[in-house]
Amino acid sequence: MKSIRIIDSTLRDGMHAVSHQFTPEQMAMIAGKLDEAGVDTVEVGHGDGLGGSSFQYGFSKATEEQYLKAVSEALTKTKLAVLLIPGIGTVEDLEVAMEYGVKTVRVATHVTEADAGEQHIKFAKKSGLEAIGFLMMSHMAPPEKVLEQAKLFESYGADTVYITDSAGAMLPHDVRARIGLVSKELSVPIGFHAHNNLGLAVGNTLTAIEAGAASVDGTVCGLGAGSGNSQLEALIAVLNKGGYNTGADLYKLMDLSKEVEGLMHRPQTINSDSLAIGYAGAYGSFLLHSRRAAEKFGVDAREILLELGRRKTVGGQEDMIIDVAIELAKAKSSK
Amino acid sequence: MKSIRIIDSTLRDGMHAVSHQFTPEQMAMIAGKLDEAGVDTVEVGHGDGLGGSSFQYGFSKATEEQYLKAVSEALTKTKLAVLLIPGIGTVEDLEVAMEYGVKTVRVATHVTEADAGEQHIKFAKKSGLEAIGFLMMSHMAPPEKVLEQAKLFESYGADTVYITDSAGAMLPHDVRARIGLVSKELSVPIGFHAHNNLGLAVGNTLTAIEAGAASVDGTVCGLGAGSGNSQLEALIAVLNKGGYNTGADLYKLMDLSKEVEGLMHRPQTINSDSLAIGYAGAYGSFLLHSRRAAEKFGVDAREILLELGRRKTVGGQEDMIIDVAIELAKAKSSK
Numbered sequence: 001m002k003s004i005r006i007i008d009s010t011l012r013d014g015m016h017a018v019s020h021q022f023t024p025e026q027m028a029m030i031a032g033k034l035d036e037a038g039v040d041t042v043e044v045g046h047g048d049g050l051g052g053s054s055f056q057y058g059f060s061k062a063t064e065e066q067y068l069k070a071v072s073e074a075l076t077k078t079k080l081a082v083l084l085i086p087g088i089g090t091v092e093d094l095e096v097a098m099e100y101g102v103k104t105v106r107v108a109t110h111v112t113e114a115d116a117g118e119q120h121i122k123f124a125k126k127s128g129l130e131a132i133g134f135l136m137m138s139h140m141a142p143p144e145k146v147l148e149q150a151k152l153f154e155s156y157g158a159d160t161v162y163i164t165d166s167a168g169a170m171l172p173h174d175v176r177a178r179i180g181l182v183s184k185e186l187s188v189p190i191g192f193h194a195h196n197n198l199g200l201a202v203g204n205t206l207t208a209i210e211a212g213a214a215s216v217d218g219t220v221c222g223l224g225a226g227s228g229n230s231q232l233e234a235l236i237a238v239l240n241k242g243g244y245n246t247g248a249d250l251y252k253l254m255d256l257s258k259e260v261e262g263l264m265h266r267p268q269t270i271n272s273d274s275l276a277i278g279y280a281g282a283y284g285s286f287l288l289h290s291r292r293a294a295e296k297f298g299v300d301a302r303e304i305l306l307e308l309g310r311r312k313t314v315g316g317q318e319d320m321i322i323d324v325a326i327e328l329a330k331a332k333s334s335k
Numbered sequence: 336m337k338s339i340r341i342i343d344s345t346l347r348d349g350m351h352a353v354s355h356q357f358t359p360e361q362m363a364m365i366a367g368k369l370d371e372a373g374v375d376t377v378e379v380g381h382g383d384g385l386g387g388s389s390f391q392y393g394f395s396k397a398t399e400e401q402y403l404k405a406v407s408e409a410l411t412k413t414k415l416a417v418l419l420i421p422g423i424g425t426v427e428d429l430e431v432a433m434e435y436g437v438k439t440v441r442v443a444t445h446v447t448e449a450d451a452g453e454q455h456i457k458f459a460k461k462s463g464l465e466a467i468g469f470l471m472m473s474h475m476a477p478p479e480k481v482l483e484q485a486k487l488f489e490s491y492g493a494d495t496v497y498i499t500d501s502a503g504a505m506l507p508h509d510v511r512a513r514i515g516l517v518s519k520e521l522s523v524p525i526g527f528h529a530h531n532n533l534g535l536a537v538g539n540t541l542t543a544i545e546a547g548a549a550s551v552d553g554t555v556c557g558l559g560a561g562s563g564n565s566q567l568e569a570l571i572a573v574l575n576k577g578g579y580n581t582g583a584d585l586y587k588l589m590d591l592s593k594e595v596e597g598l599m600h601r602p603q604t605i606n607s608d609s610l611a612i613g614y615a616g617a618y619g620s621f622l623l624h625s626r627r628a629a630e631k632f633g634v635d636a637r638e639i640l641l642e643l644g645r646r647k648t649v650g651g652q653e654d655m656i657i658d659v660a661i662e663l664a665k666a667k668s669s670k
Contacts, residue, residue, distance in 0.1 A: 171577055172538065198576075199557075199569035203507065203538025221604075222534075234534035234605050237614040241533075242506055250614070251637060254607040267602030269556075270569050272589040279572040279585070302586060 001245045005215040007041040007191070008034050008232060010260070011071065012083055014223030016047035018265050020060035024070035026263055030220065030256065032074035037252035039232075041079040041104060044071045047225060049108065050082055050089030050097060057088070064093070068100035079103045083134070086116045091123045098127060106162065107153075108134035110314060111141045114152040121156040132191065133158035139169040139281050140312050143181045150182045150190075160189045160215055165204065168197030168227055168274070169281035169309075172207045183212030191215035194230045196222060197278025199270055201230040206238055220253065220260045226284050227274040233257050276302045280309035289318055293325035303328055336580045340550040342376040342526070343369050343567060345595070346406065347418055349558030351382035353600050355395035359405035361598055365555065365591065367409035372587035374567075376439060378416040379406045382560060384443065385417055385424030385432060392423070399428070403435035414438045418469070421451045426458045433462060441497065442488075443469035445649060446476045449487040456491040467526065468493035474504040474616050475647050478516045485517045485525075495524045495550055500539065503532025503562055503609070504616035504644070507542045518547030526550035529565045531557060532613025534605055536565040541573055555588065555595045561619050562609040568592050611637045615644035624653055628660035638663055 011027050022030075031042050044067055046052030046060045053060040060067075064082075072080055081104035082097050083089075094105060105124045107117040117133060124131035133153025138146055150161045163178050170178075175192065183190040192208035194201040194217070205216050218232030233253040239246050270278075277284050282305045290308070294301035307324045346362050357365075366377050379402055381387030381395045388395040395402075399417075407415055416439035417432050418424075429440055440459045442452040452468060459466035468488025473481055485496045498513050505513075510527065518525040527543035529536040529552070540551050553567030568588040574581050605613075612619050617640045625643070629636035642659045 171573060172541065197569075198573050199537030199566050200541075200573065202534030203542075206507065206535075207538075231534050231605055233607070234532075234610055234613075237610055238506065238533050238535065241614065251635065254610060254637070258607055261606070267604055269602055269604065270566055271596070272568070272593055275569055275572055275589060278569075279576065300586065302589070 001243060003245045004209060004239060005040045006246050006248055007043060007081065007215060007217050008039045008219060009043045009217050009229060010034070010219040010223050010232070012043040012045050012049070013047060013225060013229055014219045015045070015060065016225035017223040017228060017268060018263070020046050020053065020058050022061060022263070024062050024066045027067055028070040028074040030260065031071040031078070033252065033256045035075045035078040037249045037256065038247045039078055040247060041081050042071065042075070043081040043083055043106065044068060045082050048085060048088055050084045050093035052088055065096065065100065068097055068102065072101040081106060083108055084120055085109070086120055091120060094120070094124065098129065102129070104130040104132065106132040106134045108136050108164070111135045111138045111146060111149060114149040117153065118156045121153065121158050125157040130159050131157060132160045132162060134162040134164055134193070136164045136166045137314070138163045138178060139165055139167065139174055143177045146178045147181050147185055150186055154186050154188055158188060160191050161186060162191035162193055162215070164193040165195055167281050167283070168195030168201065168278040170200070170204060172200065172204055175204045175207045176211045179208045179211040179213050189214035191217070193217040195224065195278070196227040196229065196270060197274050201228070202234050202238055205230045205235055206242065209244065221257050221264065222268045223260070223264070224268070226277055227270040228268040276305050280305035282309040282313070283315050285315065286313070286318070286321060289321045293321050297325040297329040299325055299328040299332060336578060338580045339544060339574060340375045341581050341583055342378060342416065342550060342552050343374045343554060344378045344552050344564060345369070345554040345558050345567070347378040347380050347384070348382060348560060348564055349554045350380070350395065351560035352558040352563060352603060353598070355381050355388065355393050357396060357598070359397050359401045362402055363405040363409040365595065366406040366413070368587065368591045370410045370413040372584045372591065373582045374413055375582060376414040376416050377406065377410070378418055378441065379403060380417050383420060383423055385419045385428035387423055400431065400435065403432055403437065407436040416441060418443055419455055420444070421455055426455060429455070429459065433464070437464070439465040439467065441467040441469045443471050443499070446470045446473045446481060446484060449484040452488065453491045456488065456493050460492040465494050466492060467495045467497060469497040469499055469528070471499045471501045472649070473498045473513060474500055474502060474509055478512045481513045482517050482520055485521055489521050489523055493523060495526050496521060497526035497528055497550070499528040500530055502616050502618065503530030503536065503613040505535070505539060507535065507539055510539045510542045511546045514543045514546040514548050524549040526552070528552040530559065530613070531562040531564065531605060532609050536563070537569050537573055540565045540570055541577065544579065556592050556599060557603045558595070558599070559603070561612055562605040563603040611640050615640035617644040617648070618650055620650065621653070621656060624656045628656050632660040632664040634660055634663040634667060
């Protein structure tokens with residue numbers, strides 16, 4: 001029976017779904033039950049990771065230290081992890097997190113920018129942490145490019161490298177191509193983090209495992225940015241049926257899902273907005289800008305998103321949105 | 336580009352999610368927009384099909400005639416279909432439906448009981464209707480048995496045969512095995528109807544198409560029994576990205592999904608109950624009985640469901656639930 005490591009991100013990616021407003025007490029409750037259920041690792045903090053609580057990304061209910069303290073006290077066997085996006089978080093933030101018992105850090109960069117995480121991976125390894133390289137928006141790069149970047153993370157000392165479908169834009173064959181190639185070529189375990197914008201999160205996670213992934217993410221009730229993540233309790237049910245060993249107790253997770261339901265701000269569904277993001281393969285943060293530009297120039301916001309996806313526009317290139325809207329409006333009027 | 340037929344079941348299977356309470360006006364609005372969006376066929380009526388509105392299955396808001404009249408007047412190109420479960424509906428019900436322009440009937444039986452649909456398929460063909468054989472709970476029979484039953488439907492004159500994952504219990508390899516075998520051995524098109532209890536509805540539908548299915552079901556917002564169906568707008572997005580031609584307009588379906596959201600009684604999510612059904616592969620109607628028996632005998636309702644699934648207990652065998660609960664209680668006390 002193949003063993004699969006489960007990293008739960010309810011208390012990090014799931015924070016997006018509650019506008020980063022879980023309290024430390026709620027986090028401790030959820031983490032304690034994930035620990036009881038035998039989940040291997042829990043990732044904790046603001047949705048955008050260390051340093052995320054800010055005017056730009058939204059303030060979380062409590063400070064990182066308060067969250068980490070509360071959760072670390074609730075854990076007995078489950079490992080405590082944080083996310084670090086270089087540019088948002090720093091090695092100094094990581095040093096603070098280590099004081100609260102963090103054992104694992106996921107260093108997240110855009111799929112073509114693993115080098116931005118070099119110093120953070122190296123610092124984590126030197127400090128005795130487990131370091132995971134996390135390649136975001138992996139649908140935007142072809143498998144060979146993803147492999148090149150994954151190899152960079154491995155060369156920095158990463159213990160595991162994650163392929164991350166941040167926009168929930170991958171079809172199963174996209175997952176198979178990337179995970180298959182990277183897990184064949186690297187000697188460290190490969191992970192997969194799904195989003196549900198196209199309704200494929202659980203299925204793609206299974207596909208990733210079949211293609212060689214040894215570590216996968218899930219969140220209770222599917223909480224997460226956009227349409228949310230791979231719903232943990234459904235994923236464990238699928239993996240149990242498929243004959244995989246995760247160490248996680250399905251019934252305890254189902255019981256926990258009832259409690260988490262009561263803490264949710266909105267149901268975690270696929271709506272027109274999150275579907276548009278998955279369809280276009282664009283950044284979630286482009287949605288609002290695209291809608292404003294669409295209104296101003298009399299075009300469909302979804303067409304703007306689609307074009308941004310085609311052009312592989314990345315975060316920071318928001319100016320492009322107006323350009324695309326103007327071009328679409330011109331094309332429309334010349335028809 | 337491979338063409339895929341889309342049958343929308345928002346106004347039939349989706350009725351389960353609103354306790355069969357859509358009004359004829361709401362149905363006409365939804366059907367009209369599905370027609371505008373280019374959906375091939377819409378299935379209409381009580382969640383349990385013709386004759387379903389009853390004390391036993393719950394009364395629908397309006398009569399079949401009222402629904403069919405309202406919807407048929409709203410359609411221009413889209414075909415109008417009904418579901419007929421022999422034992423609930425009759426050929427007389429079908430004769431009435433035909434007066435309102437129904438062109439397609441899906442005759443639904445348990446996966447091992449296609450013969451119960453013989454007279455209905457034959458009557459439909461004699462009457463000039465399109466007839467579809469619909470094998471429910473198809474996860475309960477191995478591929479060879481599903482093939483045998485599908486061949487029966489074909490021999491009665493069915494124009495298409497559907498493999499139906501009523502409990503949302505199939506993993507992708509279960510879908511591949513059944514659809515692959517049946518589509519290879521039959522000369523009529525094969526269809527697939529998914530449920531989302533394990534979070535796999537959209538992914539399994541894509542798998543079915545890759546394995547040979549030519550006709551698939553979806554519902555707007557994923558409305559349907561249990562965890563719902565394959566969410567139509569997500570499915571169309573996936574099929575567009577995958578290079579399939581469905582004739583359906585994604586943006587129009589996304590716009591419609593916003594209107595349907597406003598008519599829903601509850602969000603269509605995977606909760607602990609519906610997940611338990613998918614995990615066990617048991618009938619949805621066993622849930623309440625199992626919970627009562629669990630309470631009475633001090634066992635876990637999910638263990639009862641799991642055992643019912645293992646024994647392939649079918650509807651009508653509800654007595655078995657108490658037997659299973661007693662056995663589990665005995666096993667528990669002797670530990």
